[in-house]
Each structure stands twice: as structure tokens, then as C-alpha cells.
Amino acid sequence: MTGATEATAGASPAPEGRRKERLDRGLKVRTEGLYAVNSYREITYLVGPRLLLILGLAVLPLLLPNLYWQRVLCVAGAYALLAISFDFLANYVGLVCVGGAFMTGVGGFTAGIFTYYLHVPWPISILLGTVLGAALVTLIWLPSLPLRGIYFAILTFMFPFLARGVILALGILGGTEGLGPVAGMDNIWIENYLVIVVLLVAVFGLRRLVGEDAGIVLRGVKDNDMAVQASGISVTRTKAKGLFIGSLAGCFAGAYIVHLYNFMGTSLFATDYSILPIAAAVMGGSGTLAGPMLGALILTPLSELLRGFGQLRVVLYALVLVGFILFKPEGLLNWLTRKYHQFEKWTKV
Amino acid sequence: MNDEVILEIKGLTKQFGGVTAVNNVDLTLHRHDILGVIGPNGSGKTTLVNLITGFVKPTKGKIIYLGHNITGKTPHVIADRGIARTFQVMRPYATLAAYKNLIVPLSSPRVKRMVGGSLGDRDAVAIDILEEVGFERDAYVPYKLASSLPLGYLKRLELARCLALRPDLIICDEVFSGLSMAEIATMVPVMERLHDAGLTIIMIEHRLRELFRLANRVIVLNFGSKIADGVPAEVMEMEEVKAAYMGTEAVPC
Ligand SMILES: Nc1ncnc2c1ncn2[C@@H]1O[C@H](COP(=O)(O)OP(=O)(O)O)[C@@H](O)[C@H]1O
Ligand SMILES: [Mg+2]
Numbered sequence: 001m002t003g004a005t006e007a008t009a010g011a012s013p014a015p016e017g018r019r020k021e022r023l024d025r026g027l028k029v030r031t032e033g034l035y036a037v038n039s040y041r042e043i044t045y046l047v048g049p050r051l052l053l054i055l056g057l058a059v060l061p062l063l064l065p066n067l068y069w070q071r072v073l074c075v076a077g078a079y080a081l082l083a084i085s086f087d088f089l090a091n092y093v094g095l096v097c098v099g100g101a102f103m104t105g106v107g108g109f110t111a112g113i114f115t116y117y118l119h120v121p122w123p124i125s126i127l128l129g130t131v132l133g134a135a136l137v138t139l140i141w142l143p144s145l146p147l148r149g150i151y152f153a154i155l156t157f158m159f160p161f162l163a164r165g166v167i168l169a170l171g172i173l174g175g176t177e178g179l180g181p182v183a184g185m186d187n188i189w190i191e192n193y194l195v196i197v198v199l200l201v202a203v204f205g206l207r208r209l210v211g212e213d214a215g216i217v218l219r220g221v222k223d224n225d226m227a228v229q230a231s232g233i234s235v236t237r238t239k240a241k242g243l244f245i246g247s248l249a250g251c252f253a254g255a256y257i258v259h260l261y262n263f264m265g266t267s268l269f270a271t272d273y274s275i276l277p278i279a280a281a282v283m284g285g286s287g288t289l290a291g292p293m294l295g296a297l298i299l300t301p302l303s304e305l306l307r308g309f310g311q312l313r314v315v316l317y318a319l320v321l322v323g324f325i326l327f328k329p330e331g332l333l334n335w336l337t338r339k340y341h342q343f344e345k346w347t348k349v
Numbered sequence: 350m351n352d353e354v355i356l357e358i359k360g361l362t363k364q365f366g367g368v369t370a371v372n373n374v375d376l377t378l379h380r381h382d383i384l385g386v387i388g389p390n391g392s393g394k395t396t397l398v399n400l401i402t403g404f405v406k407p408t409k410g411k412i413i414y415l416g417h418n419i420t421g422k423t424p425h426v427i428a429d430r431g432i433a434r435t436f437q438v439m440r441p442y443a444t445l446a447a448y449k450n451l452i453v454p455l456s457s458p459r460v461k462r463m464v465g466g467s468l469g470d471r472d473a474v475a476i477d478i479l480e481e482v483g484f485e486r487d488a489y490v491p492y493k494l495a496s497s498l499p500l501g502y503l504k505r506l507e508l509a510r511c512l513a514l515r516p517d518l519i520i521c522d523e524v525f526s527g528l529s530m531a532e533i534a535t536m537v538p539v540m541e542r543l544h545d546a547g548l549t550i551i552m553i554e555h556r557l558r559e560l561f562r563l564a565n566r567v568i569v570l571n572f573g574s575k576i577a578d579g580v581p582a583e584v585m586e587m588e589e590v591k592a593a594y595m596g597t598e599a600v601p602c
Binding site: 219223224227232235 | 404424428429440443444445452454455459471510513
């Protein structure tokens with residue numbers, strides 16, 4: 001709240017008699033909490049990073065050299081939505097969901113069925129895939145919501161394999177072959193900007209939600225679910241609401257991918273959709289929502305470069321995950337935010 | 350006191366494996382009572398609270414609240430009916446400011462129902478409630494991060510979280526323990542005001558002097574059984590109570 005000082009931990013060995021101190025910038029204190037913002041400088045300080053994010057994403061497609069990298073941006077956008085979904089569920093609802101691939105699969109097949117069988121126009125299919133898919137995911141995982149921590153994680157991780165197995169064994173929904181062509185967006189600019197707009201809506205929308213009363217109840221469930229029950233609120237119902245909101249992002253990703261590739265098949269349940277978002281979330285900064293998105297936007301192109309090396313991609317995720325957990329557990333965005341708000345100086349002790 | 354029975358407990362028993370934590374307890378509570386519950390450590394006081402509030406399911410027995418059988422109901426349903434409780438082990442929503450902790454109960458269906466629509470500015474209501482239990486608004490204490498609050502304020506925050514639910518019955522599990530004499534001296538009038546405002550209160554407390562001043566009735570638990578039930582002055586003098594409660598441990602805590 002105030003300009004608290006804090007000694008740096010570890011890092012470089014401090015010279016005798018001196019110590020590195022971190023101080024909050026005066027502006028940070030002025031622009032948060034009880035104070036009112038009343039100068040251009042303060043407004044810029046607050047709005048600057050947000051504006052940078054919006055403008056950066058807006059010009060990004062224009063800066064890409066060719067169609068190939070524009071396609072990579074689309075895929076990265078889908079992963080970024082999954083990363084945001086993971087971050088929101090893990091840090092604001094207390095559900096560690098390791099089953100992103102189940103969301104892409106359910107969202108993808110739901111949307112794909114509308115387009116492929118019923119010839120519904122793609123924007124409506126994607127919308128239906130997102131909303132109905134999220135409802136379906138929530139319904140299917142409803143019985144597992146009382147499970148805690150690792151048990152919920154394991155269960156959600158198994159679901160994509162289960163769904164894939166059912167489709168392959170019964171030969172339904174295209175079985176091993178998959179179904180196509182699914183009439184898609186078929187315009188790279190629409191494909192790029194659709195995912196960018198949805199990303200911005202997801203990040204800013206969720207960041208706003210977690211600060212509002214409904215979001216505070218969700219966070220309450222994460223912090224202390226017994227106190228929430230003692231306050232006359234059903235924990236299961238609250239978690240279900242949170243899961244539905246988180247699944248919207250994941251199911252959109254699946255619905256979008258189907259209309260990007262003009263194809264739907266069991267690859268929608270691929271384990272990459274479960275794992276990469278977690279690495280991205282850890283790398284970008286847990287609990288920041290925007291950080292995991294940035295993480296995915298960095299990690300996906302990197303993994304794309306390694307496409308020729310097959311399984312090496314998994315090694316990349318693993319290395320990023322382990323590296324950040326060990327050396328920078330706060331993640332990129334938390335680190336950047338700290339640098340933005342604080343300065344360091346040496347003081348005598 | 351009022352004659353309306355607010356809570357009736359019949360033959361309530363809870364066994365954890367071989368341990369009988371609560372043993373065949375009967376209890377009738379009238380509206381506007383302040384009931385003190387005392388007993389040595391491990392005598393089943395917290396388990397009794399957990400049974401009434403649904404956090405633990407009884408092995409045997411019945412709990413009737415305002416004429417409804419609430420035995421075996423889930424905690425949020427019981428809270429929704431109007432029974433609020435504090436937790437002996439406090440875990441506030443650490444990442445939130447103190448007043449934001451009250452947003453959870455203030456968003457509950459019960460509160461929505463009781464105010465008949467919108468509460469207006471929930472933040473303002475939350476700060477008013479915190480002020481009632483002794484958070485100094487002028488010193489910006491309600492705005493402090495919950496994780497940074499000292500023990501005394503955490504206990505008050507627990508109490509405030511209960512009040513925000515607009516309960517009829519409030520069960521306080523050792524809200525005075527760990528507090529300094531000065532802090533307790535400020536809490537006693539708070540409890541008196543809540544009682545004057547019409548609340549029925551069950552207080553589990555080791556601080557007998559303050560408890561006996563507040564309570565109009567006291568029960569004593571020992572090894573899960575109720576061994577005494579009466580007005581404070583009588584209970585104080587009973588031989589079994591002296592033996593069970595004060596005999597072995599001079600200063601129970
Ligand atoms: N969840 C539980 N599982 C097993 N035993 C328990 C549990 N909760 C309480 N007990 C046992 O029940 C007895 C009563 O405990 P408790 O109600 O916490 O006592 P008090 O609050 O009076 O100190 C103790 O012997 C305790 O070990
Ligand atoms: Mg206890």
C-alpha cells in the first residue's frame with residue numbers, strides 16, 4: 001500500500017555494508033487504493049501498459065512477414081486463450097484444470113457439428129460451440145467439482161483421452177479419419193483479428209470480473225471454501241459458475257481451431273492443448289491473466305520452430321516449465337510489473 | 350427472555366472412529382439467549398458447533414432449528430437459514446482487503462432475500478459492519494489487507510463475517526482466546542450490543558469471568574457429554590464442574 005522497502009533476496013552477492021533496496025515509485029502509491037487519479041502523468045502511468053498491449057496486438061498481424069507466421073499467430077492465439085482459462089481457473093477459482101484439451105475438443109466438435117452437418121454460418125457455429133461447449137464441459141465435470149487440488153487435476157487430465165477413446169472406438173463423429181472440409185473463415189485477416197479481439201475481451205473482461213463482487217466470491221472459494229459455505233453460499237454452484245466462465249475461453253479456442261483448419265477430428269483432444277497453456281501460464285506469470293497470454297504468444301512460435309524435430313517440442317515445454325519454476329517462479333509479467341512500479345538503489349547499512 | 354425455541358438438539362452423538370467427540374447431548378435454546386459453552390480441551394465443543402452448522406454429520410440425534418429439521422443438511426443451507434458461526438482457526442480471504450472479506454456473505458442469497466433486492470453499495474455496508482465490531486474507520490483499518498491484520502482484528506473480522514449474513518443465531522468458537530485483557534474489554538460491549546440488537550448467541554469461551562457476565566445460561570461439556578446446564582452462578586458451584594473443568598487444569602486454554 002505504501003512505499004514499503006524490501007531487501008532483494010539472494011541474487012548477486014551484496015558488497016560489504018551495502019544493501020539493495022526496492023522502493024515503490026511515488027506514482028504507484030498515488031494511483032492506487034484510496035487516492036484519486038488527477039493528472040495526465042498519473043493517467044498515463046496507469047493506462048500506458050494497457051494501451052501498449054492493445055496497440056501491440058493490433059499491429060502484430062501487420063508486422064508478420066508472411067502467411068505462415070500469420071497462421072502461427074492464429075494458433076498462438078488459441079493457446080493463449082487456453083492459458084488464460086487455466087490461469088483464471090487455477091488462481092481465481094481454485095480449480096487446477098489440466099484438461100484444456102477437453103475444452104478444445106468439446107468446443108471444437110460442438111461448433112463443427114453445426115457447420116458441417118447443419119450448414120450454420122461459421123460465426124454462429126463458433127458462438128454456439130463456445131457457449132454450449134462450455135455448458136457441456138461444466139455439466140460433465142460437475143460431479144468432480146468437490147474434488148480437491150491434485151484429484152481434480154488428474155481427473156481433468158484424463159478426460160481428453162477418454163473422449164478421444166470413445167470417438168475412436170465407436171467410430172462416431174468421423175472416427176479416426178475426422179470430418180472435413182468444415183466451411184471456415186477462409187480469410188487470414190479475419191482469422192488474425194478475430195482471435196486478437198477475443199483475447200483482449202477475455203483478458204480485460206476477466207480482470208474486471210475478479211475485482212467485482214461476483215469475482216470476489218470466486219476468489220473466496222479458492223482462499224477458504226469453508227468460510228464461503230458458512231456465509232450461506234454453495235461452493236459447488238460457485239465453482240460451476242467459475243468453470244463455465246473459464247471454459248468459455250477454452251471452448252472458443254476449439255471452435256476457432258476447427259474453422260481455422262477446416263477440419264475436426266480427435267486431434268482436437270491433443271495433449272498439447274492441455275500442457276502448453278500450463279507452461280505458458282507459469283512462464284508469463286500466474287494470476288496475471290495477461291501474462292499467460294504473453295507466455296503462449298512467445299512459446300507457440302518457439303515450439304513451431306521446433307516442429308521439424310518432433311518430440312523436441314515437449315522437451316521445450318518441460319524446460320520452460322522447470323526453468324521458470326526454479327529460477328523465476330513469479331513469471332515474466334509479475335517481474336515486469338515489479339520493475340515498472342519499483343526502482344532499486346543501494347543503501348548503506 | 351423470550352419463550353420461542355430457536356434451537357432444539359436431541360440425543361446428538363458424534364463418533365470419530367473410536368472417539369466419541371459428542372455424546373448424547375440434549376439442548377433447548379430460546380430466542381435471545383446467550384448460552385455459554387465451557388469444557389476442557391478436547392471435550393467436544395468445536396465438534397458440537399460443526400454438528401449444528403452441518404460441517405460434520407451426526408452419528409445419531411436430531412437438530413431442529415426454528416421448527417425445521419436441519420440434521421444432515423449441508424453447511425450453506427444451514428447458514429442460509431440464519432445460523433452463522435466463527436471458526437476457531439481463522440483463515441480470512443488473505444489476498445483481499447478486510448472489508449472485501451465481507452463481500453462474500455453480503456453477496457449471499459440470504460442477504461439478497463432479507464433486504465428484498467439490492468443492497469446498494471456493498472463496500473459501504475461492509476465498512477459499517479466492520480466499524481460495529483471495532484475496526485477504526487478513521488485509521489483506515491477496514492482497508493488493510495486481511496493477511497496483514499493482527500490476531501485481535503482477525504477475530505473481529507470473523508465476527509463481522511457472521512454479522513454480514515444477518516443471522517438469527519450466531520455461534521462464536523473462542524473469539525476471545527488469544528486476545529489481551531484490553532482487547533477483551535472492548536469486545537464484551539460489542540457482544541452486548543449484538544445481543545441488544547436481538548441476536549441469539551452461543552459462546553464457547555475459556556474466559557469464564559467475561560463469559561459469566563454475558564451469558565444467561567451455561568452448559569459444561571466433558572468427554573463429549575453435557576455434565577451441567579443452568580444459570581452461571583449455579584454451574585460455577587457444581588462439584589462435577591469444579592472437578593472436570595478446574596480441577597486438573599488451573600488455567601485452561
Ligand atoms: N475431524 C476429526 N476427526 C477425528 N477426530 C476428531 C475430529 N474432530 C475432532 N476430533 C476429536 O474429537 C474430540 C473433540 O474435539 P473438539 O470438538 O475439537 O474439542 P474442543 O473444541 O472442545 O477442544 C477430540 O478428541 C478430537 O481429537
Ligand atoms: Mg475447539
